Amino acid sequence: MKADYDVIRDAPDIGDRLSVQGEFERGHYGLQLVAAAVLPEPASPASLDTLLSGNHTFVHVPNPIKRQLSARLGSQLLSTLENADVDKLIACGAEFSVAHDLVAAWTDYSATIVAKRFLLDHGVSQDTASMAARLWGNDIVDVVRENPYRLLAVAPWHEVDAVATSMFHCAHDDNRRYLGFAASIFNEGASQGRAALFMSEFEELFAERIGGDTDVKTAFSRCIQAKRMRIVKTGRAQYIQGATLAKVETQIQSHLQRLLASEPNPTWLLKKRPRLDVVPGLFDRLGRFIQENPIVLVNMPGAAATAIDEIVSAINGETLIISPTLAFACPSSGEVRTHRLREFTDGGPPPDVTGKVVVVLEASMLDLLTAKKLLRNTADAAKLVLVGDRRMLPAFGPGHIFPGLMQSDAIPSIDTTKRFKSSSIPTPLASLPALLPSANALHAIAELAQYMPVDSTHRLTSTVLAQYRAIFEENPSEGIIIASTRALATLLNDALHQEVVDYAVSQGSPHATISLQNKQTATVGDQVIYMSRDFSRGLFHGSRGLVTEIFPNTGKTKCRNSTAVAKIEFDTAGWLEVSARDCLSMMLGHAVQVHHASMSRWRKVIIAAAPSQNLNNSWLWRSATRAVEQLVIVDLAHSLRDALTKEVRESSYVPLLDWSRR
Known part of the structure; x- marks a missing residue:
C-alpha cells in the first residue's frame, strides 16, 4: 500500500485497524494500492490481543496480566472493556489499580477513534483531525458540534468554513461564523507581530472571506458591545483589535498606573x-x-x-x-x-x-x-x-x-x-543595530561586516563551513551559524557533525554518541541546543552547549533512565551532567534558526542567507545583533539584498497607553 502524508497524518500503531479507500496501480514495486483515504476503525475481537500487547496506549499495563485476561475471557474481553466492567477484570485475576488503568486506557483509545472518525466523516482533513484530537481529547465531538469554528485553533479559515457551512449547516450570517472569522484574522495578525489591524484591511478581508452585503460594523456590533473586540482611533488611522490583546493593554496600563x-x-x-x-x-x-x-x-x-x-x-x-x-x-x-x-x-x-x-x-x-x-x-x-x-x-x-x-x-x-x-x-560593529532600519543598511553591512555573495547552495555550504571552522578550531563556543531556513540549518549541522566524527576517528579517539531529537546524534565536540525548559538548572529554550564528555556504556542506557550520560557546558548554566532523557530535548546546534539564537551573543556570527519567506529586515536585525566582534554574511542569490528591500507587513499601531489623554 502507498499513502501520502496528507492521507494518513499519524503513523499507525501496532494493533490499529484501518479501512483504506483507493485504487490499485502497477509501478516500480509491482501492484500497489494507492490510498485516497485512510479511516480509523474500532477494535475487533481478532485484533484485540495484538492491540493490547503492542500498542503504546496500553504499554503501562503488565503483559502477563493482559495475556491472563485474554486467556480467561476470550472473545468476551472486548465487550468487558467496552462496558468498563472493572469487577469482571478483577475476578479474572487483575489487581484493582491495573483493572482501572486498563479500562481508562481503553476508554481514551476508543473515544479518540470515534472523535477522529467523526471529524473525517464530516470532511475534516487528516492533519486537522489529528491536531484537534490532541487538543480536545475525548471532548472533541461536543466541542465541534457546538461550534465548528473552534477548529480554527488548528486549521486555516478556508477549510473550517467549508466544513462548517456544508457539513454542519452554519448559516451565512451565523454569529459563530462572524466570531470565527474575527478570531482567525486576529490570530493571523498576532503571528505576524501585529497587535491590531487597519479597519480598512479588516473590511477587505471580511468581504473576501464572508461575502454578502453585510456591513462590518453591523455584523460585529454585538461583539463590540460585549467587548469581544474594539475599534481604536489614533490620529487619522482607525484600527480594530481583538479582546485578548486589548485586555493585555489594559493590564499593562494597570501595572504602570500602580508604579x-x-x-x-x-x-x-x-x-x-x-x-x-x-x-x-x-x-x-x-x-x-x-x-x-x-x-x-x-x-x-x-x-x-x-x-x-x-x-x-x-x-x-x-x-x-x-x-x-x-x-x-x-x-x-x-x-x-x-x-x-x-x-x-x-x-x-x-x-x-x-x-x-x-x-x-x-x-x-x-x-x-x-x-x-x-x-x-x-x-x-x-x-x-x-x-x-x-x-x-x-x-x-x-x-x-x-x-x-x-x-x-x-x-x-x-x-x-x-x-x-x-x-x-x-566597537564599530556595535553601531550596526541602529543602522539596519535605515535606508543605508546595505552600505552599513558592506562597511561593518564581511559580505560574501555566492551563486549556488554548494558554494554557500562550503563557504559557511570554512568560516565556521576558523572560529571552531580556536574556541568552539565563540561562534555560531544562523541559517535562514530549517532545512539549511539541518544540512549544515549534519555536515559539521560528520566533520567532528571524522576528526575523532583520525585521532584514534573512541567514537561514542548520544541520541538527540529527530534521530540526530552528537559526539564530543558537537554543539547542541536545548529545546525545552528546566529553570531549576538554568536551562531555557535556546540554551546552547558544547558536548565535552560522553560517559562509558552510554549506548546501553535506556532513555527513561535518569543516569547521566554526558557532560555539556551550556552558555546559560555552565557545566551540567545530562541524562539520556535530557538529550532527547536537544538538537545539534552548530547552525540554528534565529529564534533559537536569542539567548546569547557570540564573538563571531556567520549568517547563511538563502531564499526564504521569513527573510526580511527584522530577521536580519535579530541575526546581526548576535555578533560582538565579527559578522560574516554568506548571501545566496542576493537573498540579503532582497531582505533589505522587502516591505515588512506591519501596521503603524502602537498601544494606547496614554490614559491622560482619554
Missing part, C-alpha cells in the same frame, strides 16, 4: 524634563531623573545600550539588570547581577526584585505579552528603567510597546538620540 501611584500629577513631569545639552553630564542627569521618578524611559541610539557601566554607576541604589542576552549587559565592576529577560517571562519563579532599581536593556524588543509579564514580575521593584531605541525594528511579538510608552504624556522619559556621541561606541 506611578505615588505621583499626584504624572503629566506635570513633562515640563520638568532636563535638557541634555551637554554630553558629559548625560549620565549624571539621568541618575537624578531616575532618583526622582518611579519609572523612567530612556530612548538611546542602538549602540548606547553598551554603555551599561555609566548607566549603573549613575543610579543610587541596588541595581538589577534584565537583558535579552547576558552579553548586552556585562558591567566591568562585576557587582551588579544580570538576569535574562526570559527569567521574568517564561513562567518560572522570577528573581527577587524587592527594593531594587530594575534596568531593562533593549526595551525595543518588548511586545505586549512580554511587557505584561515583565511588569507583573517586577511589581515589587523600587524603580523601573527601560532603555531602548524606538527607531529599532518592531518587537518580536505583537505590539510595539516601547514607542507606545514613549508617546505617552504620563510616563517620564528622556530622549538622548541627538546627544549621544558616536565616539562612545566601543
Whole structure:
C-alpha cells in the first residue's frame, strides 16, 4: 500500500485497524494500492490481543496480566472493556489499580477513534483531525458540534468554513461564523507581530472571506458591545483589535498606573524634563531623573545600550539588570547581577526584585505579552528603567510597546538620540543595530561586516563551513551559524557533525554518541541546543552547549533512565551532567534558526542567507545583533539584498497607553 502524508497524518500503531479507500496501480514495486483515504476503525475481537500487547496506549499495563485476561475471557474481553466492567477484570485475576488503568486506557483509545472518525466523516482533513484530537481529547465531538469554528485553533479559515457551512449547516450570517472569522484574522495578525489591524484591511478581508452585503460594523456590533473586540482611533488611522490583546493593554496600563501611584500629577513631569545639552553630564542627569521618578524611559541610539557601566554607576541604589542576552549587559565592576529577560517571562519563579532599581536593556524588543509579564514580575521593584531605541525594528511579538510608552504624556522619559556621541561606541560593529532600519543598511553591512555573495547552495555550504571552522578550531563556543531556513540549518549541522566524527576517528579517539531529537546524534565536540525548559538548572529554550564528555556504556542506557550520560557546558548554566532523557530535548546546534539564537551573543556570527519567506529586515536585525566582534554574511542569490528591500507587513499601531489623554 502507498499513502501520502496528507492521507494518513499519524503513523499507525501496532494493533490499529484501518479501512483504506483507493485504487490499485502497477509501478516500480509491482501492484500497489494507492490510498485516497485512510479511516480509523474500532477494535475487533481478532485484533484485540495484538492491540493490547503492542500498542503504546496500553504499554503501562503488565503483559502477563493482559495475556491472563485474554486467556480467561476470550472473545468476551472486548465487550468487558467496552462496558468498563472493572469487577469482571478483577475476578479474572487483575489487581484493582491495573483493572482501572486498563479500562481508562481503553476508554481514551476508543473515544479518540470515534472523535477522529467523526471529524473525517464530516470532511475534516487528516492533519486537522489529528491536531484537534490532541487538543480536545475525548471532548472533541461536543466541542465541534457546538461550534465548528473552534477548529480554527488548528486549521486555516478556508477549510473550517467549508466544513462548517456544508457539513454542519452554519448559516451565512451565523454569529459563530462572524466570531470565527474575527478570531482567525486576529490570530493571523498576532503571528505576524501585529497587535491590531487597519479597519480598512479588516473590511477587505471580511468581504473576501464572508461575502454578502453585510456591513462590518453591523455584523460585529454585538461583539463590540460585549467587548469581544474594539475599534481604536489614533490620529487619522482607525484600527480594530481583538479582546485578548486589548485586555493585555489594559493590564499593562494597570501595572504602570500602580508604579506611578505615588505621583499626584504624572503629566506635570513633562515640563520638568532636563535638557541634555551637554554630553558629559548625560549620565549624571539621568541618575537624578531616575532618583526622582518611579519609572523612567530612556530612548538611546542602538549602540548606547553598551554603555551599561555609566548607566549603573549613575543610579543610587541596588541595581538589577534584565537583558535579552547576558552579553548586552556585562558591567566591568562585576557587582551588579544580570538576569535574562526570559527569567521574568517564561513562567518560572522570577528573581527577587524587592527594593531594587530594575534596568531593562533593549526595551525595543518588548511586545505586549512580554511587557505584561515583565511588569507583573517586577511589581515589587523600587524603580523601573527601560532603555531602548524606538527607531529599532518592531518587537518580536505583537505590539510595539516601547514607542507606545514613549508617546505617552504620563510616563517620564528622556530622549538622548541627538546627544549621544558616536565616539562612545566601543566597537564599530556595535553601531550596526541602529543602522539596519535605515535606508543605508546595505552600505552599513558592506562597511561593518564581511559580505560574501555566492551563486549556488554548494558554494554557500562550503563557504559557511570554512568560516565556521576558523572560529571552531580556536574556541568552539565563540561562534555560531544562523541559517535562514530549517532545512539549511539541518544540512549544515549534519555536515559539521560528520566533520567532528571524522576528526575523532583520525585521532584514534573512541567514537561514542548520544541520541538527540529527530534521530540526530552528537559526539564530543558537537554543539547542541536545548529545546525545552528546566529553570531549576538554568536551562531555557535556546540554551546552547558544547558536548565535552560522553560517559562509558552510554549506548546501553535506556532513555527513561535518569543516569547521566554526558557532560555539556551550556552558555546559560555552565557545566551540567545530562541524562539520556535530557538529550532527547536537544538538537545539534552548530547552525540554528534565529529564534533559537536569542539567548546569547557570540564573538563571531556567520549568517547563511538563502531564499526564504521569513527573510526580511527584522530577521536580519535579530541575526546581526548576535555578533560582538565579527559578522560574516554568506548571501545566496542576493537573498540579503532582497531582505533589505522587502516591505515588512506591519501596521503603524502602537498601544494606547496614554490614559491622560482619554
